Amino acid sequence: MKYWVILLLVLFSLCLQADITVEYKSGMSAEIIRTTKIDNHEYFNIYELNKAFHSRIQENILDSRLNLNIYNQQIIFLLESSYLKHLSQTYNLGTPIIIQNRKYLIPTSFLTHILPIIFPEKIETTKNKIIATAPEDNSIKRIVIDPGHGGKDPGAIGYSSVFEKDIVLQITKKLANILEDNLDVEVLMTRDCDKFVSLQDRTKYANDQQANLFISIHCNAHRYSKVNGVEVFYLSTAKTDDARAVEALENAVVYKYEGGKEAVKHYDDLSFILADMAQNEHLEESYNLAMKLQANLVETSHSKNRGVKQANFYVLRGAFMPSVLLELGFMTNKQEEKMLKNQNYQEKLAWAIFEGIKDFKYKYDQMR
Protein backbone atom coordinates (compact mmCIF):
# COMPACT_ATOMS: atom_id res chain seq x y z
CA MET A 1 0.00 0.00 0.00
CA LYS A 2 2.80 2.38 1.00
CA TYR A 3 4.52 1.77 -2.35
CA TRP A 4 1.40 2.78 -4.20
CA VAL A 5 1.35 6.05 -2.31
CA ILE A 6 5.01 6.71 -3.11
CA LEU A 7 4.49 5.79 -6.75
CA LEU A 8 1.50 8.11 -6.98
CA LEU A 9 3.50 10.91 -5.38
CA VAL A 10 6.33 10.38 -7.87
CA LEU A 11 3.90 10.39 -10.78
CA PHE A 12 2.23 13.48 -9.41
CA SER A 13 5.50 15.34 -9.10
CA LEU A 14 6.44 14.30 -12.65
CA CYS A 15 3.20 15.81 -13.86
CA LEU A 16 4.07 19.04 -12.09
CA GLN A 17 7.39 19.14 -13.92
CA ALA A 18 5.84 19.57 -17.29
CA ASP A 19 8.94 20.09 -19.40
CA ILE A 20 8.35 20.94 -23.01
CA THR A 21 9.59 18.67 -25.77
CA VAL A 22 10.69 20.17 -29.05
CA GLU A 23 10.37 17.78 -31.97
CA TYR A 24 11.63 18.69 -35.41
CA LYS A 25 9.88 18.21 -38.72
CA SER A 26 13.20 17.11 -40.23
CA GLY A 27 13.48 14.19 -37.82
CA MET A 28 16.43 15.72 -35.97
CA SER A 29 16.55 14.30 -32.43
CA ALA A 30 14.24 16.08 -30.02
CA GLU A 31 15.28 18.62 -27.38
CA ILE A 32 13.76 19.20 -23.97
CA ILE A 33 13.09 22.65 -22.60
CA ARG A 34 13.05 22.36 -18.83
CA THR A 35 10.37 24.30 -17.03
CA THR A 36 9.95 25.36 -13.45
CA LYS A 37 6.88 26.37 -11.45
CA ILE A 38 6.82 29.59 -9.46
CA ASP A 39 3.64 30.75 -7.74
CA ASN A 40 1.59 28.41 -9.89
CA HIS A 41 2.98 29.79 -13.14
CA GLU A 42 5.31 27.87 -15.42
CA TYR A 43 8.59 29.39 -16.57
CA PHE A 44 11.64 28.37 -18.56
CA ASN A 45 15.15 29.78 -18.60
CA ILE A 46 15.53 31.73 -21.85
CA TYR A 47 18.97 30.20 -22.48
CA GLU A 48 17.22 26.84 -22.98
CA LEU A 49 16.24 28.22 -26.39
CA ASN A 50 19.85 28.16 -27.54
CA LYS A 51 20.03 24.41 -27.83
CA ALA A 52 16.52 23.96 -29.20
CA PHE A 53 16.50 26.84 -31.70
CA HIS A 54 20.14 27.95 -32.04
CA SER A 55 18.90 31.30 -30.92
CA ARG A 56 21.02 34.23 -29.83
CA ILE A 57 20.30 36.18 -26.69
CA GLN A 58 21.56 39.65 -25.90
CA GLU A 59 20.99 41.37 -22.58
CA ASN A 60 20.45 45.08 -22.69
CA ILE A 61 20.36 45.95 -19.02
CA LEU A 62 20.41 49.72 -19.52
CA ASP A 63 17.22 49.62 -21.55
CA SER A 64 15.73 46.77 -19.50
CA ARG A 65 15.45 44.67 -22.61
CA LEU A 66 16.33 41.19 -23.64
CA ASN A 67 16.83 40.58 -27.35
CA LEU A 68 16.16 37.13 -28.67
CA ASN A 69 17.15 36.20 -32.19
CA ILE A 70 15.27 33.14 -33.34
CA TYR A 71 14.89 31.95 -36.96
CA ASN A 72 16.77 35.16 -37.82
CA GLN A 73 13.97 37.29 -36.37
CA GLN A 74 14.40 39.70 -33.51
CA ILE A 75 12.07 39.42 -30.53
CA ILE A 76 12.45 41.98 -27.75
CA PHE A 77 11.35 41.21 -24.20
CA LEU A 78 10.68 44.20 -22.01
CA LEU A 79 12.12 43.06 -18.71
CA GLU A 80 10.13 43.28 -15.51
CA SER A 81 6.98 43.35 -17.59
CA SER A 82 4.88 40.76 -19.37
CA TYR A 83 5.33 42.36 -22.79
CA LEU A 84 7.40 41.52 -25.80
CA LYS A 85 7.74 42.99 -29.25
CA HIS A 86 8.19 41.46 -32.66
CA LEU A 87 8.29 43.84 -35.64
CA SER A 88 5.56 46.37 -34.87
CA GLN A 89 3.48 43.92 -32.87
CA THR A 90 3.29 43.79 -29.07
CA TYR A 91 2.39 40.58 -27.26
CA ASN A 92 1.41 39.96 -23.66
CA LEU A 93 2.73 36.90 -21.85
CA GLY A 94 0.09 37.21 -19.15
CA THR A 95 2.67 37.01 -16.35
CA PRO A 96 5.83 39.08 -16.03
CA ILE A 97 9.31 37.81 -16.74
CA ILE A 98 11.27 36.92 -13.60
CA ILE A 99 14.96 37.63 -13.13
CA GLN A 100 16.39 35.17 -10.62
CA ASN A 101 20.09 34.49 -9.94
CA ARG A 102 20.96 36.21 -13.22
CA LYS A 103 18.60 33.87 -15.04
CA TYR A 104 15.76 35.19 -17.16
CA LEU A 105 12.68 33.10 -16.53
CA ILE A 106 10.11 33.48 -19.28
CA PRO A 107 6.49 32.30 -18.90
CA THR A 108 5.98 29.14 -20.96
CA SER A 109 3.02 30.83 -22.66
CA PHE A 110 5.73 32.29 -24.90
CA LEU A 111 6.46 28.81 -26.24
CA THR A 112 2.94 27.47 -26.34
CA HIS A 113 1.02 30.55 -27.47
CA ILE A 114 3.21 33.29 -28.85
CA LEU A 115 5.84 31.45 -30.91
CA PRO A 116 3.18 29.70 -33.03
CA ILE A 117 1.63 33.11 -33.79
CA ILE A 118 4.95 34.69 -34.76
CA PHE A 119 6.10 31.67 -36.79
CA PRO A 120 2.89 30.03 -38.06
CA GLU A 121 4.78 28.13 -40.76
CA LYS A 122 7.57 26.96 -38.51
CA ILE A 123 6.00 26.12 -35.17
CA GLU A 124 2.99 24.12 -34.07
CA THR A 125 2.22 23.31 -30.48
CA THR A 126 0.21 20.80 -28.57
CA LYS A 127 0.26 20.58 -24.82
CA ASN A 128 3.90 20.35 -23.66
CA LYS A 129 5.09 19.64 -27.15
CA ILE A 130 6.38 21.83 -29.95
CA ILE A 131 6.80 20.63 -33.50
CA ALA A 132 9.29 22.92 -35.16
CA THR A 133 11.22 23.45 -38.33
CA ALA A 134 14.87 22.64 -37.63
CA PRO A 135 16.88 25.75 -36.73
CA GLU A 136 19.38 27.05 -39.22
CA ASP A 137 22.93 25.93 -38.71
CA ASN A 138 24.76 29.16 -37.91
CA SER A 139 28.00 27.59 -36.77
CA ILE A 140 31.27 28.88 -38.20
CA LYS A 141 31.89 26.99 -41.41
CA ARG A 142 33.68 29.43 -43.69
CA ILE A 143 36.49 31.82 -42.80
CA VAL A 144 37.97 34.50 -45.04
CA ILE A 145 41.57 35.43 -44.27
CA ASP A 146 42.78 38.66 -45.76
CA PRO A 147 46.51 39.20 -46.18
CA GLY A 148 46.86 43.00 -46.27
CA HIS A 149 48.18 45.00 -49.24
CA GLY A 150 49.70 43.28 -52.30
CA GLY A 151 50.81 44.11 -55.83
CA LYS A 152 51.58 47.81 -56.26
CA ASP A 153 50.89 48.36 -52.55
CA PRO A 154 53.81 46.97 -50.49
CA GLY A 155 52.29 47.94 -47.13
CA ALA A 156 54.82 48.76 -44.43
CA ILE A 157 58.44 48.65 -45.48
CA GLY A 158 60.65 46.96 -42.95
CA TYR A 159 63.90 47.85 -41.24
CA SER A 160 65.80 45.83 -43.84
CA SER A 161 63.41 46.82 -46.66
CA VAL A 162 61.23 43.70 -46.43
CA PHE A 163 57.61 44.30 -47.50
CA GLU A 164 54.59 43.80 -45.25
CA LYS A 165 52.63 42.38 -48.23
CA ASP A 166 55.04 39.43 -48.50
CA ILE A 167 55.25 38.61 -44.80
CA VAL A 168 51.47 38.66 -44.30
CA LEU A 169 50.90 36.46 -47.35
CA GLN A 170 53.33 33.87 -45.98
CA ILE A 171 51.63 33.88 -42.57
CA THR A 172 48.17 33.73 -44.14
CA LYS A 173 49.08 30.66 -46.19
CA LYS A 174 50.40 28.90 -43.10
CA LEU A 175 47.27 29.81 -41.16
CA ALA A 176 45.00 28.60 -43.96
CA ASN A 177 46.71 25.19 -43.97
CA ILE A 178 46.53 24.84 -40.19
CA LEU A 179 42.85 25.80 -40.13
CA GLU A 180 41.87 23.40 -42.89
CA ASP A 181 43.80 20.53 -41.35
CA ASN A 182 42.67 21.03 -37.77
CA LEU A 183 39.27 22.68 -37.73
CA ASP A 184 36.16 21.69 -39.61
CA VAL A 185 36.06 24.86 -41.71
CA GLU A 186 36.51 26.05 -45.26
CA VAL A 187 39.17 28.74 -45.63
CA LEU A 188 39.20 31.34 -48.38
CA MET A 189 41.80 34.03 -49.01
CA THR A 190 41.25 37.47 -50.51
CA ARG A 191 44.53 36.97 -52.39
CA ASP A 192 46.91 34.03 -52.63
CA CYS A 193 49.59 35.76 -54.67
CA ASP A 194 51.24 39.14 -54.94
CA LYS A 195 48.40 41.13 -56.46
CA PHE A 196 46.54 44.30 -55.60
CA VAL A 197 43.01 43.96 -54.19
CA SER A 198 41.02 47.06 -53.22
CA LEU A 199 39.88 47.29 -49.61
CA GLN A 200 36.26 47.33 -50.69
CA ASP A 201 36.65 44.15 -52.73
CA ARG A 202 38.11 42.32 -49.74
CA THR A 203 35.01 42.78 -47.61
CA LYS A 204 32.73 42.31 -50.59
CA TYR A 205 34.38 38.96 -51.24
CA ALA A 206 33.75 37.87 -47.64
CA ASN A 207 30.12 38.98 -47.87
CA ASP A 208 29.57 37.33 -51.25
CA GLN A 209 31.06 34.09 -49.97
CA GLN A 210 28.85 34.34 -46.87
CA ALA A 211 31.86 33.86 -44.67
CA ASN A 212 31.27 33.56 -40.92
CA LEU A 213 34.54 35.28 -39.94
CA PHE A 214 36.79 37.85 -41.59
CA ILE A 215 40.39 38.12 -40.43
CA SER A 216 42.67 40.74 -41.92
CA ILE A 217 46.38 40.19 -41.35
CA HIS A 218 48.91 43.01 -41.19
CA CYS A 219 52.26 44.09 -39.79
CA ASN A 220 52.77 47.52 -38.37
CA ALA A 221 55.14 50.42 -38.90
CA HIS A 222 56.20 53.33 -36.74
CA ARG A 223 58.51 56.26 -37.24
CA TYR A 224 60.26 55.30 -33.99
CA SER A 225 62.07 52.05 -34.58
CA LYS A 226 61.87 51.21 -30.88
CA VAL A 227 58.10 50.76 -30.99
CA ASN A 228 57.11 47.07 -30.95
CA GLY A 229 54.38 44.62 -30.01
CA VAL A 230 51.19 42.95 -31.23
CA GLU A 231 47.69 44.38 -31.26
CA VAL A 232 44.27 43.34 -32.52
CA PHE A 233 41.63 45.76 -33.78
CA TYR A 234 37.92 45.61 -34.31
CA LEU A 235 35.83 48.22 -36.05
CA SER A 236 34.54 51.43 -34.58
CA THR A 237 35.61 55.04 -34.62
CA ALA A 238 39.21 55.01 -33.38
CA LYS A 239 39.41 55.68 -29.67
CA THR A 240 43.05 56.57 -28.99
CA ASP A 241 45.73 58.53 -30.85
CA ASP A 242 47.70 55.34 -31.29
CA ALA A 243 44.72 53.51 -32.76
CA ARG A 244 44.06 56.51 -35.03
CA ALA A 245 47.65 56.37 -36.26
CA VAL A 246 47.34 52.69 -37.24
CA GLU A 247 43.99 53.41 -38.82
CA ALA A 248 45.48 56.24 -40.89
CA LEU A 249 48.34 54.00 -41.97
CA GLU A 250 46.14 51.12 -43.12
CA ASN A 251 43.51 53.38 -44.68
CA ALA A 252 46.18 55.32 -46.59
CA VAL A 253 46.16 52.50 -49.15
CA VAL A 254 43.01 54.01 -50.59
CA TYR A 255 44.60 57.42 -51.16
CA LYS A 256 47.86 56.05 -52.47
CA TYR A 257 46.78 53.13 -54.60
CA GLU A 258 43.05 53.36 -55.26
CA GLY A 259 42.84 56.83 -56.78
CA GLY A 260 43.62 59.67 -54.38
CA LYS A 261 41.03 61.99 -52.92
CA GLU A 262 38.28 60.71 -55.19
CA ALA A 263 38.68 57.17 -53.88
CA VAL A 264 38.78 58.32 -50.27
CA LYS A 265 35.59 60.28 -50.85
CA HIS A 266 34.04 57.18 -52.34
CA TYR A 267 34.83 55.19 -49.19
CA ASP A 268 33.52 57.97 -46.99
CA ASP A 269 30.38 58.08 -49.09
CA LEU A 270 29.79 54.39 -48.48
CA SER A 271 27.51 55.58 -45.76
CA PHE A 272 29.49 54.98 -42.63
CA ILE A 273 26.32 54.69 -40.62
CA LEU A 274 25.09 51.84 -42.78
CA ALA A 275 28.45 50.15 -42.77
CA ASP A 276 28.64 50.65 -39.06
CA MET A 277 25.28 48.99 -38.63
CA ALA A 278 26.52 45.98 -40.54
CA GLN A 279 29.31 45.60 -38.00
CA ASN A 280 27.29 46.78 -35.01
CA GLU A 281 25.40 43.54 -34.87
CA HIS A 282 28.73 41.74 -34.63
CA LEU A 283 30.52 44.20 -32.39
CA GLU A 284 30.42 42.04 -29.30
CA GLU A 285 31.50 38.96 -31.23
CA SER A 286 34.28 40.86 -33.00
CA TYR A 287 35.46 42.05 -29.62
CA ASN A 288 35.39 38.52 -28.19
CA LEU A 289 37.30 37.20 -31.18
CA ALA A 290 39.84 40.03 -30.88
CA MET A 291 40.37 39.26 -27.17
CA LYS A 292 40.97 35.57 -27.83
CA LEU A 293 43.38 36.29 -30.67
CA GLN A 294 45.31 38.88 -28.70
CA ALA A 295 45.66 36.56 -25.68
CA ASN A 296 47.00 33.73 -27.86
CA LEU A 297 49.31 35.99 -29.85
CA VAL A 298 50.87 37.55 -26.77
CA GLU A 299 51.35 34.19 -25.09
CA THR A 300 53.01 32.66 -28.14
CA SER A 301 55.08 35.55 -29.45
CA HIS A 302 56.18 36.96 -26.09
CA SER A 303 55.83 40.28 -27.85
CA LYS A 304 54.74 43.39 -26.06
CA ASN A 305 50.98 43.34 -25.45
CA ARG A 306 49.59 46.48 -27.09
CA GLY A 307 46.07 45.33 -26.37
CA VAL A 308 42.75 45.04 -28.15
CA LYS A 309 41.71 48.30 -29.74
CA GLN A 310 38.92 49.86 -31.70
CA ALA A 311 39.59 51.68 -34.96
CA ASN A 312 37.77 52.66 -38.09
CA PHE A 313 39.36 50.57 -40.82
CA TYR A 314 37.96 50.80 -44.31
CA VAL A 315 38.72 47.12 -44.78
CA LEU A 316 36.45 46.07 -41.90
CA ARG A 317 33.58 48.35 -42.83
CA GLY A 318 30.52 46.70 -44.21
CA ALA A 319 31.52 43.17 -43.35
CA PHE A 320 28.41 41.23 -42.34
CA MET A 321 30.26 38.95 -39.92
CA PRO A 322 32.59 39.19 -36.92
CA SER A 323 35.73 40.85 -38.26
CA VAL A 324 39.12 41.76 -36.85
CA LEU A 325 42.42 43.18 -38.05
CA LEU A 326 45.66 41.81 -36.62
CA GLU A 327 48.91 43.77 -36.40
CA LEU A 328 51.45 41.05 -35.79
CA GLY A 329 54.47 43.22 -35.04
CA PHE A 330 56.43 46.20 -36.28
CA MET A 331 58.36 45.90 -39.51
CA THR A 332 60.19 49.07 -38.50
CA ASN A 333 61.58 47.42 -35.36
CA LYS A 334 64.84 45.64 -36.15
CA GLN A 335 64.21 42.74 -33.77
CA GLU A 336 60.58 42.22 -34.72
CA GLU A 337 61.24 42.46 -38.43
CA LYS A 338 63.88 39.76 -38.08
CA MET A 339 61.41 37.51 -36.28
CA LEU A 340 58.58 38.21 -38.73
CA LYS A 341 60.80 37.09 -41.60
CA ASN A 342 61.60 33.84 -39.80
CA GLN A 343 59.57 30.87 -41.08
CA ASN A 344 59.42 29.19 -37.65
CA TYR A 345 58.19 32.36 -36.01
CA GLN A 346 55.58 32.79 -38.76
CA GLU A 347 54.44 29.22 -38.11
CA LYS A 348 54.17 29.97 -34.39
CA LEU A 349 52.10 33.08 -35.06
CA ALA A 350 49.84 31.11 -37.39
CA TRP A 351 49.26 28.50 -34.66
CA ALA A 352 48.49 31.23 -32.14
CA ILE A 353 45.90 32.74 -34.49
CA PHE A 354 44.50 29.26 -35.08
CA GLU A 355 44.13 28.68 -31.32
CA GLY A 356 42.30 32.00 -30.95
CA ILE A 357 39.92 31.15 -33.78
CA LYS A 358 39.36 27.66 -32.39
CA ASP A 359 38.51 29.00 -28.91
CA PHE A 360 36.15 31.51 -30.42
CA LYS A 361 34.48 29.00 -32.74
CA TYR A 362 33.96 26.55 -29.92
CA LYS A 363 32.09 29.11 -27.78
CA TYR A 364 30.30 30.64 -30.75
CA ASP A 365 29.02 27.33 -32.12
CA GLN A 366 27.76 26.27 -28.71
CA MET A 367 25.61 29.36 -28.62
CA ARG A 368 24.14 28.53 -32.00
Ligand SMILES: [Zn+2]
Ligand atom coordinates in the same frame (compact mmCIF):
# COMPACT_ATOMS: atom_id res chain seq x y z
ZN1 LIG B 1 48.95 46.79 -43.29
